[in-house]
Structure formats: C-alpha cells, structure tokens
Amino acid sequence: MDIGQPTLDQLRLFLTVADEGSFNGAARKLGRAISVVSYGITALEAQLGVNLFAREGSRKPVLTEAGKAMLAQARTVADDVDALLAGMRSFNQGLEAELGLAVDVMFPTNLVASVLREFQQEFPTVHLRLFVEALGAIDALVIEGAAELGIGGPELAARPELERIAIGQIAMIPVAAPGHPLARMGTIPPGEVRKHRQLVLTDRSHLTQGQDFSVFSPNTWRLGDLGARHALMREGIGWGNMPALAVEADIAAGRLVRLAVPEAPGMEYNFHALWRRDCPAGPARSWMLNALTERLAQCPDAKTARQPD
Incomplete structure (x- = not known):
C-alpha cells in the first residue's frame, strides 16, 4: 500500500503528543488549539495507514505498536532537521561550518x-x-x-x-632512564652526549626536511611520535629532550632522571x-x-x- 509523505509539522505534533501524554498537553506546549493537534494526528495516521495512538473514549492517547515503531525514527528526523537549521543560522551569522x-x-x-x-x-x-x-x-x-x-x-x-x-x-629538559650511562654520571663532561644515542623528534613535512633541531649526537633515532620517544627513553634506549610537564611524574617516580647536559641543560x-x-x-x-x-x-x-x- 502506498503511503503519503508526512510533513515535518506533523512529525513534531506526533512527538509532542507522545512526550506530553495528551492532546491537551501538546496543544498547550505548542500554543495551538487542541482541534488543530487532533486533526494533525488524524491526518498523519490517514497518510500512513496506521493508528499511532489508541484513544478510545476518554482515555489518554497511548502509543500503539506502530506508534512505538515510528517514535525513534521520527525523533531522529526532527533532530536532524533541528541540527540543519541551527547550522544554517550559525552560517548566516558568520560561524564557520x-x-x-x-x-x-x-x-x-x-x-x-x-x-x-x-x-x-x-x-x-x-x-x-x-x-x-x-x-x-x-x-x-x-x-x-x-x-x-x-x-x-x-x-x-x-x-x-x-x-x-x-x-x-614550556620548559624542555634532557632526560634518560636511571640505568642509562649519562644518568649514572655525577657530572657529564662536555662532549659526552655525542657518544650516546639521542632520540630525536623527526619532521614529517617537506618544509624543513633534513634539518636538525637541538641535536647534539651523531647517533640518533628519529621518531615522529612523542609517546614512542617517551617510552624508549624509559627503557634506557636513548636520551633526549622532553617537555618537563610530560615527564614530571616519571622523574618523581624514579623512572627517568633529569640530565645536567652542559650543552643544553634545559630550553624553552x-x-x-x-x-x-x-x-x-x-x-x-x-x-x-x-x-x-x-x-x-x-x-x-x-x-x-x-x-x-
């Protein structure tokens, strides 16, 4: 059986009646006459060929099985339209999409x-x-x-x-695991860091490809992920500069040690x-x-x- 296409207004009438539990409540909320609400629901039911509410006698309208099946979909349609209208209003007011x-x-x-x-x-x-x-x-x-x-x-x-x-x-500080040779030195002599693997954050863009920043050792591992570099440092695989905030818990727990590197004890x-x-x-x-x-x-x-x- 062919069914008609409900209007957005009819769907909103249906949702309001279901939410308020009565035609009177829906009419009050929408600021409409109860006859308009009743007619709108009747017209919607005629278009769809089903009864959405059981409302014999003076009983309050109760959703039928068809009404229950339609409720979630009708709400999704109304919500999507609301989001569309909100987006267009924002766009008209200069808000980016x-x-x-x-x-x-x-x-x-x-x-x-x-x-x-x-x-x-x-x-x-x-x-x-x-x-x-x-x-x-x-x-x-x-x-x-x-x-x-x-x-x-x-x-x-x-x-x-x-x-x-x-x-x-933010502050950047050189760190290494407690067992790393640099961490075990009381005083790190100038040039010593060049003998140890430095974990360096690599640039994945073409704009600065091949350039080095704050690199002191010829022995480097280059990683594009700060979390991976952090994990390798905690394993003692190398040393490197990290945001102080990112390693403060590790330093407090003894998982990492701040290094007094003469070439760069810290930087902004x-x-x-x-x-x-x-x-x-x-x-x-x-x-x-x-x-x-x-x-x-x-x-x-x-x-x-x-x-x-």
Whole structure:
C-alpha cells in the first residue's frame, strides 16, 4: 500500500503528543488549539495507514505498536532537521561550518583535550578536524589548507603566506632512564652526549626536511611520535629532550632522571599560533585560539606571551 509523505509539522505534533501524554498537553506546549493537534494526528495516521495512538473514549492517547515503531525514527528526523537549521543560522551569522586545527606534539595534551571538550559544547554545529604533528608539519597543514589554525613550535623558517603570533612557551629538559650511562654520571663532561644515542623528534613535512633541531649526537633515532620517544627513553634506549610537564611524574617516580647536559641543560619551547593571511578569522577559530592561549597561561611552569587580539 502506498503511503503519503508526512510533513515535518506533523512529525513534531506526533512527538509532542507522545512526550506530553495528551492532546491537551501538546496543544498547550505548542500554543495551538487542541482541534488543530487532533486533526494533525488524524491526518498523519490517514497518510500512513496506521493508528499511532489508541484513544478510545476518554482515555489518554497511548502509543500503539506502530506508534512505538515510528517514535525513534521520527525523533531522529526532527533532530536532524533541528541540527540543519541551527547550522544554517550559525552560517548566516558568520560561524564557520568546519575548523581544521593542527597542534604541535609538544603542546600539553591534557590542555588540548579540555579545550576540545568545551569547543564541542560551545560550537556543536562546527565540524572539527584535528591534526597532531611536529615541527614544519604544522606550517604545511596550514599552508595546504587542511587546517585553518595551527599551534606550532618555534619558527623554523619564514613563511610569507602565514601570519604568526607567539602565545607562550614550556620548559624542555634532557632526560634518560636511571640505568642509562649519562644518568649514572655525577657530572657529564662536555662532549659526552655525542657518544650516546639521542632520540630525536623527526619532521614529517617537506618544509624543513633534513634539518636538525637541538641535536647534539651523531647517533640518533628519529621518531615522529612523542609517546614512542617517551617510552624508549624509559627503557634506557636513548636520551633526549622532553617537555618537563610530560615527564614530571616519571622523574618523581624514579623512572627517568633529569640530565645536567652542559650543552643544553634545559630550553624553552616557544609556541606560535599561525594561520593563512588570506583566511579571515571566524568566531570558532578566534574562540579556539583564545582558549588554547588562556589554558596555556594556567599551565604550571609555562610562560605565556601576550594575549591575541
């Protein structure tokens, strides 16, 4: 049997009656006459060829088996339309439909996670794409248009197509496992680190391919993942620089030791926000930049640059 196509208004009438448990309640909630609600449900049932409510006599309407089967699907349709309308209203008000965010692996993960959770609540209609990369890969993602906002590390090379502002910095310290030869030395003489394998974060982009940053040993293992490098250090396989916040628990528990490396006993890792000059800022991008900058300012041991305008 062919059935008619219900309107969105009819589906909303059906859902409101089911939620309120009566035609009177639905009429009050929707601000309509009860006769309009009753007629709308009757017309919907006629189109579908089923009874959605059992309502003999003065009994309150009770969902039939057909009504129960339709309820979840009708709610999904109404929710999808609501999301569509919300997205169009936001778009008309200048809100981005989507936002690509590229974050340097050195940026504290817990800060990123908390900001992303708040972002989803603040901008539920904005589709967020997240990339976590290192060094020049952040610049590359922004230049190529995959990300509208990048949170990168130190400026490795001038990029005329990018705008860049400093947003803060974290401490980086050299560490190794307690059993590593460097950790067992009371005093590390100059040049000693060159004799030991250094675990280095590699750049997976073409922009700074082949360049070395804070590398002191000719014996290196290059890894693109900060977590993998962290795990290898705890196994005593090599030494390297890590964000102080990322290894403070390991140092306190004795799983890692801070090294007094004469060449670089510690350093500051500077973060920059970057975006394409031809890509104007929307509300979501501006909110994300401000939130990450403010959260970094609240981070222990971090230093913050000026707040962005």
